[in-house]
Amino acid sequence: MINKLVDKIKQKDAPIVVGLDPMLDYVPNFIKEEAFNQFGETLEGAGEAIWQYNKAIIDATHDLIPAVKPQIAMYEQFGIEGIKAFNKTVEYCRQKDLVIIGDIKRGDIGSTSKAYAVGHIGRVQVGKNSFCPFKEDFVTVNPYLGSDGVNPFIDVCKEEKKGIFVLVKTSNPSSGEFQDRLIDNRPLYEIVGEKVNMWGSECMGDEYSYVGAVVGATYPKMGETLRKIMPKAMILVPGYGAQGGKAEDLKCFFNEDGLGAIINSSRGIICAYKNDKYKDKGITEMNFADASRMAVIDMIEDINSAIK
């Protein structure tokens, strides 16, 4: 799957991923009204609204992008009905041949991490049958529990040729509270980065490893160091755009081959219709997905001009 991701990034000349994090406030009113007319102001109605919203954005952008990153919390908050919308979204993205990065940030002790791994990127056994309940291609993994918590995901990656992105340095303001603390004069995120490099060396695709890392666009200097510590890790970079990360800061996340990083934007793409920049181009709520397409084109240009 890492080979597919690299190929698609090359083919589309777009090292980006669209974050499908559909907060209900983002969804245009006409979609919500339609969904609520059908199902009421219920969890089912919410699920229908975010699914229809996602579908329109996927339709408008899929030919330009290699991958999507649905954030499962935005679905899980609506319970079973939200998770149904998550599954519909994943299924639809598969039909469009997009690489799917499930932003689930799971991580637990061994047997429990194994359950998450088989459920999300592997197969779970029931009697003689096996099933793939969630069908993502990659998932994000929290490393706080150490190798025990990560290895079950890696085992499944090897079996299924799937991948993971381990949280190393997250994009949020307080990420430094623990991640930046110095251990033998080096911040914790570097120690975690070294582990990512070690875990990844055991399961290499052609150019990059099945084991990638999450490093926030908001911390470019740390990104530069981590790029060197984990030369074979694909770096998933959140925090561009709405969170404050700028294109000129992104160069350090890439290797000299022009590869090695994939930049996420969520709000900047899926909420582009609320941006004055696109309102001036004839965008209203009704053609919101056209704004998402314009924003994807702008983002690719912005990033490529900065990194090339």
Added chain:
Amino acid sequence: MINKLVDKIKQKDAPIVVGLDPMLDYVPNFIKEEAFNQFGETLEGAGEAIWQYNKAIIDATHDLIPAVKPQIAMYEQFGIEGIKAFNKTVEYCRQKDLVIIGDIKRGDIGSTSKAYAVGHIGRVQVGKNSFCPFKEDFVTVNPYLGSDGVNPFIDVCKEEKKGIFVLVKTSNPSSGEFQDRLIDNRPLYEIVGEKVNMWGSECMGDEYSYVGAVVGATYPKMGETLRKIMPKAMILVPGYGAQGGKAEDLKCFFNEDGLGAIINSSRGIICAYKNDKYKDKGITEMNFADASRMAVIDMIEDINSAIK
């Protein structure tokens, strides 16, 4: 909810929680056969099997215990059908007036943690209506992202009088890989423990805080230090029994009031029927839940005799 948990621990004289982590291998064959006859060897069949298994164990133990801790991964691995079984289990435990600790180990950046918090221990808004999709009383939270990731849970705890347990020192063998690393000559878990104490001081129940901590029974010396660092935190202690933690090591997790910790056992209780000790007492697969009851009684006695 922390007051309810403390009251129930006192009332039942049982500082324990039963971990409802129903791996399919644990479920007696006759339950699986019945479920598979009805729904086939499918995800639905798996969901039905683990729900019937849980129900029998809850029926046999609820009067003895203050709380249960369903591990969501064991349900999530079966997709939507597994999560339905999780919800049925939570609902049934509510009917039995048990305190429900959702072992979900979530944690993300602010807006995303908020989504997890409202979905699991709060209310999610859909138009004019609000819903409680998952209905746990407490959830476990991963602190790797720092305060940003934890505060949204605390906000919801204050609104809803619910609680969290933050991972501080986990019970697994490799937990030390990052958690034990020294920062200014003190291990990371102590730094996290101090934050737990700080977060918790802002939302106190009568005796203990809404913000508790997870510390593994397998690390009693560290538990002793953490007990002092977080005097008002209820400590959720996994790792007793099957993972190797012994009753005599548990004293240090408790305060002088005899309170302040709640010891989890999962496999030791729900799989008691496979233990030779109970086989000798007339236990077969058919009356597996009676073995769970015997194991709960033995666990309470074992722990109380060690800590009193």
